[in-house]
Each structure stands twice: as structure tokens, then as C-alpha cells.
Amino acid sequence: MPSVFDRIIHFIERLGPAGIVVQAIIATAVGIGLLLAFILGRRTWKSRIFRRRDRRALAIRQKWVGIVSGKVPYEEWRFDPVDREIVETILLDKLEIAPREEAEQLLRCLRESGLLDMRIHEARQYTGWRRRNALVALGRMRAPEVIPALSHALEDHHAETRMAAVRGLGRLGLPEAAVPILEKVVQGELDIPHTPLQNALLSCCRWRPGILVPYLRKAKDDTRAVLARVLGEIATGDLDEDLLLLAYDPLPDVRAAAARALGEARLALALSALGTLATDTEWFVRLRAVVSLGQLQHPRTIPVLVELLCDKNRYVRLRSAMALARLEEQLPEIFGLVTQKRDRYALQALVSELERSGAILDLISALLEPAKQAAAEEVLLAVLRAGAQRLLLSTLFHHGDWRVRVALARLLARFGEMQLVPTLKRATAEEKSPRQRRIARWLLHQLGEDETTERTPAAVPA
Numbered sequence: 494m495p496s497v498f499d500r501i502i503h504f505i506e507r508l509g510p511a512g513i514v515v516q517a518i519i520a521t522a523v524g525i526g527l528l529l530a531f532i533l534g535r536r537t538w539k540s541r542i543f544r545r546r547d548r549r550a551l552a553i554r555q556k557w558v559g560i561v562s563g564k565v566p567y568e569e570w571r572f573d574p575v576d577r578e579i580v581e582t583i584l585l586d587k588l589e590i591a592p593r594e595e596a597e598q599l600l601r602c603l604r605e606s607g608l609l610d611m612r613i614h615e616a617r618q619y620t621g622w623r624r625r626n627a628l629v630a631l632g633r634m635r636a637p638e639v640i641p642a643l644s645h646a647l648e649d650h651h652a653e654t655r656m657a658a659v660r661g662l663g664r665l666g667l668p669e670a671a672v673p674i675l676e677k678v679v680q681g682e683l684d685i686p687h688t689p690l691q692n693a694l695l696s697c698c699r700w701r702p703g704i705l706v707p708y709l710r711k712a713k714d715d716t717r718a719v720l721a722r723v724l725g726e727i728a729t730g731d732l733d734e735d736l737l738l739l740a741y742d743p744l745p746d747v748r749a750a751a752a753r754a755l756g757e758a759r760l761a762l763a764l765s766a767l768g769t770l771a772t773d774t775e776w777f778v779r780l781r782a783v784v785s786l787g788q789l790q791h792p793r794t795i796p797v798l799v800e801l802l803c804d805k806n807r808y809v810r811l812r813s814a815m816a817l818a819r820l821e822e823q824l825p826e827i828f829g830l831v832t833q834k835r836d837r838y839a840l841q842a843l844v845s846e847l848e849r850s851g852a853i854l855d856l857i858s859a860l861l862e863p864a865k866q867a868a869a870e871e872v873l874l875a876v877l878r879a880g881a882q883r884l885l886l887s888t889l890f891h892h893g894d895w896r897v898r899v900a901l902a903r904l905l906a907r908f909g910e911m912q913l914v915p916t917l918k919r920a921t922a923e924e925k926s927p928r929q930r931r932i933a934r935w936l937l938h939q940l941g942e943d944e945t946t947e948r949t950p951a952a953v954p955a
Contacts, residue, residue, distance in 0.1 A: 550579050557583070561598060567606045581608050585633045596635075603634055616642040624649075625657040632661025637669065644673035647683060656685050663693025668704055671697035675708040678716050687719050694723045702727045706735045718746035725750030725781075733758045740766045745775040752778060756785035763789060768797050776806040783809055787816030792823050799830045802839040810839065814846035821852060825868050828875040844879040857888055860900040870904055877905075886917060889932065902936050 553576065559565035560580060570576035588599050603609045612634070615627035628646055631639040639661075646658035662670040671694055677683035678690070698704055702724060709720045721739060728736060736758055739751035752770045755763045763785065770782040783801045786794045794816070801813040817827050831840050847853050853876060859869040877885055885901065892898050914937065921933040 546575055546579070549573075549575050553579050553583070561602050563602070563605060571606055571608075577608070580606075581630070584608070585630065588633065588635060600634070600636060603636070609634060609636060609639070613639060613642045616646060621651075625654055628654070628657040628661045629664075632664030635665055635667075637665075637667060640665070640667070640670050640673070643670070647673060647677050652685065655683065656689055659683075659685055659689055659693045663689075663696040666696050666699075668697055668701040671704060675705070675720075678720070679708050679711050681713065681716075691719055691723055694720070695726060698723065699727050702729060703732060703735075706732065709739075714744060717742075718744055718750075721747040721750035725753035728754030729757055733762050737762060737766055740770055745773070745778055748773060749775070749778045749781045752781035752785055754785075755782075756788035760789060760791060760793070764791075764793055764797075767794075771797050771801055776804075776809060779804060779806065779809050780812060783812045783816060787812065787819065790816075790819055792820065795820065795823060795827060795830065799827065799834065799839075802831060802842060803834055803836045810842045811846070814842040815850075817843060818846045818850050818852055821855070822868075824852075824856075825871045825875075828872055832875065840879045844876050847876065853885075854888065857885075857892070857901055858894075858897055860904060861894075861896055873901075873904065889936075898932060902932050906936050 556565055570580055584599050588596055612627045612630050616631055643658050643661045647655055649655055705720055705724045712720055736751050736754050739747055742748055755766050767782045767786050770778055773779050786798055798813050798817050801809055804810050856869045856872050859865040889898055889901050
């Protein structure tokens, strides 16, 4: 008696060419069914693994203090892959934010449990993604003894592995970890992008920037610029002589980095070097120089900053104006020097920065202080002649202190600034407050533009 399967085969053969289509449909249905069964089986298997991991994580959290202190024997969790992964993950996460005493205890647990040695062995013996994971984990452990293993990975022929080694060394944050990176960079044997290289060196050399100087002198042009940028961000005042040499380097990137670092040098040395860099042919070198000059915040920088305020590059002018606006006590002298330049773009840049920073409002409030009144009046008149009429009139009408409004009105009337008349008339017509209109009409009368108001200072409302 033929079986069911034989009957199906016989039926398909009787269909002729249509049987091929039926066979394809059956094969497709079987394939879809197998795929669905695989997906459901995999999800079931994964869910069981995740539930088991959650149970183990809860159990490990409950006895975490004993695990770190060593009271719980390391053999209880060290040889179980799931428990070992959970403990290592928690240890590395806590190391990121732990204070010094707690970090030392966590690191001791890594050493005594053998997790540190296991990762060093993986970094030396494994390849591919397993080696890269080990390198990243070693960097997070922040132990000095992992430096040789990470340094050995810098010679790997895979770029991703070399990148992981550099990132691991950078995560250590130790000056000793920068030495193998710098040696490979100087020899031209480390082919990785500049951004991760620069980040790693910044992390390692932040507390000892002088370690970069000898390698910077020996590096080639393409890598010397990277090392100079790193040094420019972390340089301190004890590198004066080295920074002075870098200020005259033939590479503009190196000169720009030196200009940035000179903001932390001694005043006399910094002024001399930055004064030279302020006349550099490259605009970004001049920009770095003006930023460093602004950091010094010293009156001796005013002549150089005023020259840079007339620079042909817009960004240099703006940063120079920002630096000059911070020297509030020397503003009358600064306005005198800027006016002598007869550069309306420079004067407008300075006035715009004073408006943006709120320095003009401080000067207006200083009109009530006898010790600062004369200097404030001189600067405000210079600002007014430079085109800041709208801001002064807005303050005249809307300042919160009526005494300040009256003092500003008397200042404008005493010096007879006729350029205010058209704008003042429009503002008077739009003003709704009777008191503010009386101030505006009095000011117009003092300027000779309103014959209907009695000409007496007593007309100013108190």
C-alpha cells in the first residue's frame, strides 16, 4: 500500500509542468517555517540567558561589598563566564567615577581576582574583535602594568586594533602611557587618524606637558602640527623657553599652537612673542595671538590689540574688540587710540562688542558715581559719535533708575550731540509715558529743536 508521501509525489508528477510550481511553493513554505522556528527558538534561548544573567546580577549586587573586599572567595564567581562578565562590568563602571580610595580598592580586586592578568593575556594572544575588546578593557582599568600590553598592540597590522590600543592608552591618563605613542609617532610607524591620537595625548600629557617637547622637536612636519596643537591646549607657564622657540617655527600650525599656549606664559615673554605673532602672514596665527593677548588682560597689550582691531580679517577684529572691551578702566585711552586710526570698521567693532557685553550699560550707571563720572562721560560720547544712538536713547527712556535717565539726559544736552535730534523726535512721538516725553522734550529744547518748552534745567523731572 503506497504511503501518503508517495501519493503526493504521484499527484505532483501527474500535474506535469504545474508540478514544478507546486514544488516551489512547498519548498518556500517549508523554508519560511524553518526560519520562523529558528527565530522563535533563538528568542527563547536569548530570553533564558537574559533571565539567568539578571538573577546572577542581583545575587552579585547583594554580596558586592564582600566580593570587592575579598571576603567572598574569588573562586565563587571567577570561573563562571556570566558571573565574571558581570563583576568585571560593574568594576569598570565604578572605576570611572570612584574617588581615589574606592578606586584603589576596586583596582586591588581586579589584580587579586586575576581579571587584570586575564585581560593582559587576551590582549597579547587573541586577534580580531576579542583583542580589541581586551585592549579597551585594559585602558578602563587604569593600571600602570597594562602599558606594555597596550604598547605591543600598536604594532598590529589592523588599523582598528591600533586604534583600540591608542584609545586604551589614552584612557589610562598616565604620562608613561604617552611615551610609546610618541615614539611610534616620531618614527612614523603609527598610521591612525589625528583626532584619536590627539585625544589620547591630551589625556596622558595633561599633568606633564613637558613630555611632549623633545618629541615635538624630532617629529616630521605632518605630525609636528598635531603634537603642537596638543601642547598648545595643555601648556603651562614653566614651558616659556620652549614656547618661544615654537613661536618662530616655519609651520603656521605650530606657530598658532605656540600663540595659544603663550597665554599662560610670563607677561614679558608673552608680550614679546605675541607681538611678533600678531603680525604673522597667516590669519589664524594672528587670531590665536589676539586670543592669548586677551587672556593676559594687561594694559600693556592695548597698542597691539588696537593694531589688530584694524586687521583685514573680520574674526581677528572681533576677538580684538572682545579683548579690549574687558579692559574697562582703560576704555578712554582705548577710544583715543582707536579714533586716531581713523578706521570706522575698527571703531564700529569695538562699539558693537561694548553693546554685546553690556559694558555700555555699566558706563551709563557709572554717571552717578563721582569717581567714575568723567571717564564714563568720555567713553559714552565716543560711543555716541560711533553710532550707538539707539542704545543710548533706549536707555534714556527705559532704564529702571530715574536718576540714571536724568544724568544721561543732562550729559547729552551738555555736549550738544545734534545727531540725536531726528531719532529723538521719532522716539518722542512713539513714547507713551508722559514722564519720558517730558525728558525727551527737555533734551530737544536743550539741543535747540523745541521752542515750546521753557529753557531751564529745572524742567527735567526728578
